[in-house]
Amino acid sequence: MIQIDEESIFKIIRSKKPRSVALNGPEPLLPKIQKVSENIEKEFGITSYIISDRSWGSCDLNTKAAEMLRADILFNIGHTISLENFGEKVFMINAFDTISFEKIAMKCANELKGKYKTISLVTYSQHLHQIDTVRRIFEKSGYNVELGKGKGQLNDAQVFGCEFHPLHKFQHNVEAFIFLGQSRFHSIGVALSTEKPTFMLDPYFEEFTQINEEAEVVKKRAILSVYKALDAKTIGIIIGLKEGQFANIKALELRKELKKLGMNTQLLAMTEITNERLENFREIDAFVQVACPRLGTDNFFSKPVLSVPQALTLIKLLKKEPVDEFFRIQHWL
Secondary structure: OEEEOHHHHHHHHHHHOOOEEEEEOOHHHHHHHHHHHHHHHHHHOOEEEEOOOOOOOOOOOOHHHHHHOOOOEEEEEOOOOOOOEEOOOEEEEOEEEOOOOHHHHHHHHHHHEOOEOEEEEEEOHHHHHHHHHHHHHHHHOOOEEEOOOOOOOOOOOEOOOOEOHHHOOOHHHOOEEEEEOOOHHHHHHHHHHHOOOEEEEEOOOOEEEEOHHHHHHHHHHHHHHHHHHOOOOEEEEEEEOOHHHOOHHHHHHHHHHHHHOOOEEEEEEEOOOOHHHHOOOOOOOEEEEOOOOOHHHHOOOOOOEEOHHHHHHHHHHHOOOOOOOOOOOOEOO
């Protein structure tokens, strides 16, 4: 069960004394956020808005919406990072999943014994507090357990869907990665970034799954998109308009490189990048987007939509240069 750190919200409100606040977070948390909003108005007698647009992470805080609502504080719930706040108005609030990993961790440790000696544990924000418990289980079963050090916004042993710094400093020592949680989105990213056996522990169904075959399918689709883009006559370069996804300089750099290679390009800007919106641009054969590295790999598009690593690979192919494994990096931007 997910529990929102309401105590921290109340503490901040008592300290800052706002006249109004706004709350947002991932869609599955909205019912619980609704209850927190009710409790805020009941406890403090101030206005509390729920921003109901999707929030994908610290790159997608919806600060523009909070400004339009003239909210004094924005609480982003459920995207735990190493920073507690952004400036004076945006605060990151933890949401913890209380489900136990003990049974599935013991099952996984027993069944993988003899296959791997040194493993690394990794997860996303909701299960970070359970890393030490799972670590002890694996260590008691005879494993060497490595935990990656956080960097930037990432805590120790934490990954985002596009950022994997804690996995790379010691990965040559690690034989397999164990991901805590139900997220195929994150665990596929771990498998692609490390190219090591990656297992996803599901505490709800008490089962673990090796995710590498699914990751290989994603990888093949991504490679195919790059080669399809080779035939493009015109490439649209999409700049994301969400505050944490705005990478105008990178877009201009990629455009410059593509134009040098004789490619016709056009700059586009949008907040939500969907197949329906892109179908309006009939004269564009392929797209490069600098907003979110996972858009092209995890969503359906009728034309190639390349992330920055894919676009750099496309440029190498056009130059007849050797191509590296473009997912095997720490950050996909």
